[in-house]
Amino acid sequence: MLSDAELSRYARQLPLPGWGPDGQRKLTDARVVVAGAGGLGSSVLTCLAAAGVGYIRIVDSDTVEMGNLNRQTLYTTGDIGKLKAPAARDRLAMLNPDIEVVSLAESISGENLSDVVAGCHLIVDALDNLPTRLLLNEVAVSRGLPLFHGAVYGFQGSATTVVPPQTPCLRCLYQGAVPGKVPVVGVTPAVIGTVEATEVVKFLLGMGDLLTGRLLMYDGLGMRFSEVKVKKDPDCQTCGQHHLPGGKPGR
Numbered sequence: 001m002l003s004d005a006e007l008s009r010y011a012r013q014l015p016l017p018g019w020g021p022d023g024q025r026k027l028t029d030a031r032v033v034v035a036g037a038g039g040l041g042s043s044v045l046t047c048l049a050a051a052g053v054g055y056i057r058i059v060d061s062d063t064v065e066m067g068n069l070n071r072q073t074l075y076t077t078g079d080i081g082k083l084k085a086p087a088a089r090d091r092l093a094m095l096n097p098d099i100e101v102v103s104l105a106e107s108i109s110g111e112n113l114s115d116v117v118a119g120c121h122l123i124v125d126a127l128d129n130l131p132t133r134l135l136l137n138e139v140a141v142s143r144g145l146p147l148f149h150g151a152v153y154g155f156q157g158s159a160t161t162v163v164p165p166q167t168p169c170l171r172c173l174y175q176g177a178v179p180g181k182v183p184v185v186g187v188t189p190a191v192i193g194t195v196e197a198t199e200v201v202k203f204l205l206g207m208g209d210l211l212t213g214r215l216l217m218y219d220g221l222g223m224r225f226s227e228v229k230v231k232k233d234p235d236c237q238t239c240g241q242h243h244l245p246g247g248k249p250g251r
């Protein structure tokens, strides 16, 4: 049963076909980890908290800087110098006090990867670098946790959804060079983060078609969305059959 406050807060989404109190309960019962509380994270976290996802773990070791504020809309000028993860937690708690938001102000590494995802049903990749994304991808594939990926560059962005073991993983997709820090305008992570949050909500509710096996590409200057198919690489270092736990040993 939803409380009167919940019925009121979610009144505009509950009437959607396939949603209702049962759908809302799926969101309330969900435990998600959002890796990165920057531009993408600002958008994803706000959408998920507002929609009523019941438990959100924010992982980010950075502090708020002036140069973040063109796109990281969770923060204000008064937050400069504060750790992002607890500042984001406090902001989301004001937005929706009925959910639980916890912060982990740590850099993600092989050592703490297990703690980062512990007890969560899915992982949102709101990071800004490929090596850490691939770490998340490895733990997602090895534990069968869905991974929602987004990336931005200037006015361009992309997103895809990984649901192991059926779908291609991020390693199947990214085998090339690793870009460094990239220029980003504030509107782009807002768009791509919202796409990621939409995917999370659809996944939790079991609605619609996910971005699995597809890379959605957004061109803000031309204002076009397009997509390319992503194939599962049978020899993938992460999800290929020779590399999965219990699979055959590597050649």
Ligand SMILES: [Zn+2]
Binding pocket: 168, 169, 170, 171, 172, 173, 232, 233, 236, 237, 238, 239, 240
């Ligand atoms: Zn793969």
